């Protein structure tokens with residue numbers, strides 16, 4: 001059974017072709033800005049990646065997209081980081097053009113679905129995933145299923161207020177977690193990227209290491225809120241910035257110890273770093289098709 005998984009990010013879009021849980025082909029392209037261009041490159045790359053075994057043999061296409069989405073999962077609402085997809089009925093368009101069943105889900109939910117079913121969260125009852133990148137994505141998996149919430153948009157942890165009089169966020173709110181624990185914070189604080197800051201810290205630069213500690217403190221405050229509300233068994237940290245975890249996790253854990261109410265939760269909650277490289281979201285998108293449930297072959 002062949003399935004295509006796609007992860008549309010604000011910067012890059014990733015494609016994978018899977019057969020029976022094995023990745024046959026993958027590719028990464030830059031994400032265009034307008035809806036027309038996005039659909040054009042999606043369909044062009046789907047055709048190319050499916051050239052063998054041929055489009056007609058593709059069982060389904062799962063796509064991770066920036067949220068928020070409607071509950072029915074057939075419409076992208078108003079994604080602040082990729083406004084070209086505002087009010088886009090993406091599954092309907094792709095299905096009509098290519099005649100292949102297409103499903104969409106919030107991109108961070110796809111990542112955490114991959115982690116909960118096949119990665120470092122495997123076997124855990126309640127898993128929360130955080131992706132640290134240009135923004136802060138997140139998702140909640142309970143009993144192997146994405147917890148969507150009543151209206152369809154649970155788990156927008158990046159837009160939880162952690163500073164009530166803080167900075168304005170791209171979503172329109174103030175003091176969002178994302179402003180303090182993503183690339184945005186590093187850029188504002190240092191004028192350089194998280195990758196460059198990580199390189200400096202690796203070289204032993206004390207001021208770079210200090211900024212990572214501050215970043216970890218911010219992250220830990222948000223994680224403590226999550227633990228107090230959801231009491232998860234595992235929290236998975238992913239995204240490009242997670243590679244710098246050795247410089248920020250110590251101070252994050254310190255905040256958790258300070259701020260979580262339950263002594264049992266703060267002692268036992270497992271915080272794990274993703275082992276997946278950049279394609280976890282695209283692989284997770286293929287898991288939107290039910291016959292892959294509880295698989296363990298990645």
Ligand SMILES: [Zn+2]
Nearest residue numbers: 159169171176
């Ligand atoms: Zn926000």
